[in-house]
Amino acid sequence: MSHTTQTGRRQFLTTVGLGGAALLSGCVSAPAAQTNDVDEPSDAGPSTEAAAASLDPAKPVDVDRVAADPTAVPDPIDRDEPRELEFTLTAEEVTAEIEPGVTFDYMTYDGQIPGPMLRVREGDRVRLRFEVPADENELPHNVDSHAIYGPGGGAEATTLAPGDDAAVIEFTASYPGVHIYHCAVPNMDVHISSGMFGAVIVEPKEGLPEVDRELYFGQHELYTTGEVGEEGHHAFDREAMENEEPTYVVFNGEPYAFTADGYGPVTVQRDETVRVYFANGGPNKISSWHPIGNVWARLYRDGDVLSEPARNVETTPVAPGTVTAAEMETPVPGPIKIVDHALSRAGRRGALGVVQVEGEENPDVYDEDA
Incomplete structure (x- = not known):
């Protein structure tokens, strides 16, 4: 496709406006909602027959899961000079299960939520390639990175319709921090809610403090035509989104994905320092981010890695469109429940994951048999 034709399509797509364009509808098949205790069990019950009859049957799924592996974090940067780096992000619209028996049409980068973490050093020259394959997408997409100086954070130049030639932009990573990237086409709130966001780490020239382990989570809201746990295909509910009334509030695309009832907790070892990167895609809700049974020993508010971190x-709060980083110490074994402390979201809508600390008991710090 010629540059002139692509530019014309991009201009059309960017002038459609938030009120136009098709909305995401999707479905994933799953049984009734799991019970996940925070301070007490959730009592989210099964849906009624009348409610169940309102949904179409669950769709066949394209992928087994959309939840990104929280341990899939690029290695820290260990060099003293800038380099030229190249990354490719690919838009992928996929049908997957929100939970067993409940399907939904997600929008993703590289088939996962949150999108892959990109890690660079201050001063690096970054070449970002973006693709929207025709066989995987029905809607236009782009990339708006908060790590980029430039129109729309790169969104204007990367706006593509399915099947357009790949867009390629270059930028210098000028300001250190942890930043979000997300889709910013018309109906951007639908695209972000449906999973199109991720994180970019721009390490300062001197690097980040060394830790034993790093993890990566992303929170967002799912607005659907069904109730929590209601079996069938859940289409996107625009009215619920505009009223800011989510069906689910989830980490990494799925409720309770990283618990014993999901893919299992994330395991770490006693006496480790664990840094967690937490991207809030939103599109609407502030997260009250808390580790139950722990504190954020060092908190890099709003992804600010240049200021001294806050302590304990x-x-x-993590606002929509923000990536925050924080570190935990792990002196005793047992579960650390990472939650949105707006606890109805944690106990009833999915915003809970577990980091399981393994190792010997440490009664000097905590003794449950005293």
Whole structure:
């Protein structure tokens, strides 16, 4: 496709406006909602027959899961000079299960939520390639990175319709921090809600403090035509989104994905320092981010890695469109429940994951048999 034709399509797509364009509808098949205790069990019950009859049957799924592996974090940067780096992000619309028996049409980068973490150093020259394959997408997509100086954070130049030639932009990673990237086409709130967001780490020239382990989670809201746990295909509910009334509030695309009832908790070892990167895609809700049974020993508010971190913070707000980083110490074994402390979201809508600390008991710090 010629550059002139692509530019014309991009201009058309960017002038459609939030009120136009098709909305995402999707479905994933799953049984009734799991019970996940925070301070007490959730009582989210099964749906009624009348409610169940309102949904289409669950769709066949394209992928087994959309939840990104929280341990899939690029290695810290260990060099003293800038380099030229190249990354490719691919838009993929997929049907997957929100939970067993419940399907939904997600929008993703590289088939996962959150999208792959990109890690660079201050001063690096970054070449970003973006693709929207025709066989995997029905809608236009783009990339708006908060790590980029430039129109729309790169969104204008990367806006593609399915089947367009790949877009390629270059930028210099000018300001250190942890930043979000997301889709920013018309109906961007639908695209982000449906999973199109991720994180970019721009390490300062001197690097980040060394830790034993790093993890990566992303929170967002799912607005659907069904109730929590209601079997069938859940289409996107635009009215619910505009009213900011989510069906699910999830980490990594699925409720309770990283618990014993999901893919299992994330395991770490006693006496490790664990840094967690937490991207809030939103599109609407502030997260009250808290580790139950722990504190954020060092908190890099809003992804600010240049200021001195705050110390021993129990709960911190993470606004939509923000990536926050924080570190935990792990002196005793047992589960650390990472939650949105708006606890109805954690106990009833899915915003809970477990980091399981393994190792010897440490009664000097905590003794449950005293």
